[in-house]
Amino acid sequence: MNPTDLALRLWPPAASATAVETDWLILAFTVLTLLLTVPVFVAITWFAIRYRQGEPADRSHGTIRSVLIEISWMLIPFLLTLIFFVWGARLFFISKQAPGDAMVIEAIGRQWMWKFQHPTGQSEINDLHLPIGQPIKIRMISQDVIHNLYFPVFRMQMATLPDRYTEMWFKPDRTGTYRLYCSEYCGTDHSRMDGTLTLMTQADYAAWLQNAGAQQGGQAGAGRAIYESYACGTCHDPGAKVRAPSLAGLYGREVRLADGRIVTADEAYLRDKILNPNRQKLAADYKQVMPAFRNVIPTDDLDRLVAYLKSGRATAQQEASP
Amino acid sequence: MTSGTITDGPALRDPHTPDSRIGHGPDYLHAEHTLRSWFFTTDHKRIALLYLASITAFFVIGAVTAGLVRLALVVPDGQVFTNDTYNKLFTIHGVVMVWFFLIPSIPATFGNFLIPLMIGARDLAFPKLNLASWYVFMTGAFFTLVSVVLGGVDTGWTFYTPLSTAFSNTWVVPALIGVTIVGFSSILTGLNFVVTIHTMRAPGMTWFRLPIFVWTHYATSLIFLLATPVITVALVLLIAERAFHIGVFDPAYGGDPVLFQHLFWFYSHPAVYIMVLPGMGVISEIVPAFAQKKLFGYRFVAYAAIGLASVTFFVWGHHMFVNGQSDLASVAFSVLSFAVAVPSAVKVYNWTATIHKGSLKLDTPMLYAMGYIGLFVLGGLTGLYLATLAINQHVHATYFVVAHFHYIMVGGTVLAFLGGLHFWWPKFTGRMYIEAWGRISAVLIFIGFNVTFFPQFILGYLGMPRRYHVYPAEFQFLNILSSAGSTILAVGYIFPMIYLVYAIWFGKRAPANPWDARGLEWTVASPPPAHNFLTEPQAPKVPYDYPIQARETGRQHS
């Protein structure tokens, strides 16, 4: 389906269970809104006609227990709307907890384009192809200003920040071609930072991956090349002249720092150490000699490098060399 | 008089109000005539008119840029302007409308003019400071206009980092300086109001005899005092960031851009109530006057103003649900945002109850007030949609948000401003405008507004992001509808500018109390004498002492 098929559309398509539930949420909320507002509108109009100056009407007032009235119209609408807070918060938390088997897409926003990388290494600019029936987690970061990756069809968006990874996940359940946008204003060509989301069956997706045939070998494979090109091995390979911590099997291990703390070498740690090795987390028993790679290594290269370090290959590679 | 056909309008309906002007000294407009007597005046009424002229000029700038934005969006492929020009247009629209029209609109004009009159004082507590606040305002305006003349700003009115500090190539610093300075004008106005309301009330004018207008301005002034300095310091850091790269908000050095958003919204969310609360005050004056009935639930409405001004400081994070804020913070801010519904509901239901069994006159101010109630209710409830976490994940930063806050700011503040302008125009100028024209433009504005902004709710839910110059073609129909509505709105805005100004010279002379309204401001001549009260003002025993009253006693009223 082409998104431009309909000149006037009044409801957006939905392609995930969360999106459908969000639609129900807003519809139910609208019903409540109407219940709360229509009486006010009708009353104002009716009073305006009925009690116009000069109209003969009964304007006498009996005793009014105004405190009771006030408290009831303060609390009843509030409590009714709180139902929607709870419902909305529940959906929000579901959308924050990605299932463990989610397929991870790396996304990078920069002025003014999106770059997506599939777990198998293929990457696309602005467009994104995804399989249905499979939870998908997008890990994203920005290279410059704050962007915001927005998929109306999943009723979902999340900011990409320049300094840390953010995530969102969804499970597409309907094929088709839809839109994706940057929804956080990001400068001159903000409105050009959009693209097409294509949802396809698992088989079609596999075929597409074959044909797309970008860099094979995946993130980690590409990362090995990065590792070489930045000559990380000069110091970090076993037997190197400069004494630096071995990176074999580093990922996930506990590291003792110079100030006595113990931290887990997670992804953020690796990333931080590469960009800014001298910042705060000097590993114990080592001197500070590594140059900072902030503003040196592009974000996508860094992602691949970290993926390489995370993969078992770094271990195997280094243990193989004498 | 040209208005012979409509002399039966409500203006002169009440024959008993004596024209107390007769036999006394000149009114404030005619006390002096030199230019100097205007630009160096310390009379709160003249300063109010200086503000009125200035913010009207800024309203025109803001409205023209809005018109150009709507013009650009008639076509989806962005062929009217370059992207850069479009971005500058909506930035100017936002900056000018927020800081140079909406925030000072009602407080600096009506508040300045009416608060001393309503509480029975000769002036505000610090008249020179009041004049100084106008000069500070104009200085800030100067810097902002300089940035526009030099080539404009393209950051959006929110100035998010690091776009505004490290990436934009436009005149950000002069615009930031302008906004920083104009904040001080707000602070000085708020300070003056707080002190005046506390210390300058006439003998017998206790807190619960004050009009709600004064209560809402008191609440607004507290926000001025407590919120504005935080954005001042945030903007100072932003200026330092841009000029010296101090890095506090710059991720390149380890700074956190989200911290700027926290500081920004700590002010800018309460700023919404700076715009809304004074409007609620205006409506609370108009509705009882045109229903000839005591305001229902006076104390609750008064407390609700203070309640809104306090609760609003706990909800700013609902602007940041998808901006990298922690989930726990998002949930906390979400539930607190729902609490805003309580005092808002108090206001709306009490206005409706006030109309019940009143004796209604549907004159221009009342038409605006009824429009206000309807649009404010829609704007407020769609605000709850946005505070709902799951819905926000979808419609954040889309046209749904744009529609929502225009329902609050145009449907709310601007309609209240226009309603108040018509309600007190006879008091300001001593002249009546032509009622028929007033009613026509009120209806035009209501229709034009809804045609302009209701389609934007749909556009937003369909997923059209805001600040998009080039947009997918399937959104074109609704955008054209919206642009068409804006032309109706524009006509509705132009009419009052003509007939109100016309009335200054050619309108029928207004009596002291053309609407048979209660409140001390209606006991003095129109326009008021230079020093407000010729005799000691007598505070009423009961506020809103209208003929029709709903009472606990069950006593009958006609």
Next chain:
Amino acid sequence: MSGGTSVGVRLASHFATVEQQKHAAVLGMWAWLLTELLLFAGLFLTALILRLTHPEAVQAAARHLKFWIGAVNTVVLIGSSLTMSGAIQLSRLGWQRGMVRFMLATAALGTLFLALKGYEYYADYHEHMMPFLSDRPYALTDSPPSRLFVNLYYVATGLHGLHLLTGIAILLAMTRQASRPGFLAAHQNRIEIFGLYWHFIDLIWIVAFPTLYVLNR
């Protein structure tokens, strides 16, 4: 020392009573101080967030601040608060000349504070601790986030210094007015109001000194 002159406040035309006028002035100054407090609170909050996000870098930066100059400066400001209190007390007694001397002492202590602060900036400059100067190398380049704290320190102390400078200027202008006889008879409350402002600048420094110099060591 001559005995006290009469003490009072001249009524401005738009007030009904002198009491009302004095009350308005005190309340007005407190309202202003509210905004000042929130203004500096934004900076202190930023400092706290920096400390939370970059603890080591902030400590490294804070250790480079001139702790002892900061401490001495705090003593100077506490002293100036004392002399300001003295001026207020004497104004109530109507001892105008003594009051003027106390005011001059206050201004002198304020100036001493600024002078010490200036020396501190000068020393920082020499030690390459001015990271916001783009053409001058920065001492702690190995810890980029430390520059955030150091820069924030300049913004905060600069803003405080600006307030102090304004205070000294107002104080000197008032001293000039008060050197003419009859000042206290017409404007005694100006001293009280200004005293609130001066003590408040002191208060801000009392918060700023631990926030910037002490807590992060």
Next chain:
Amino acid sequence: MFGTSEERRILWRHMREPVLTACALLIMLGVNVALGATLPFPHVWIVELIVAGLMVATILAFSMEVRREPPLVRLFACIGFVWVAILFAMTLVDYLSRR
């Protein structure tokens, strides 16, 4: 400067409170400086913060004479700190619960 003993007596009567206030502030400052210079135990910042809070309270209550002011002024003196607490608390909810 203050000639007669009578005048000195009056002066001292009026200056006693400011002088005592200043002494108290200097002592508290001394404690904070000593703690800051020696760092005797971890988390000393808690003590330092409490001392700084006491100094602020002392200035408010004695130097600025809040305790002699009417309730309205006391309210104004407090309300600013309440709002600072709102600003800090709500912002920290975000920063302390970030992953």
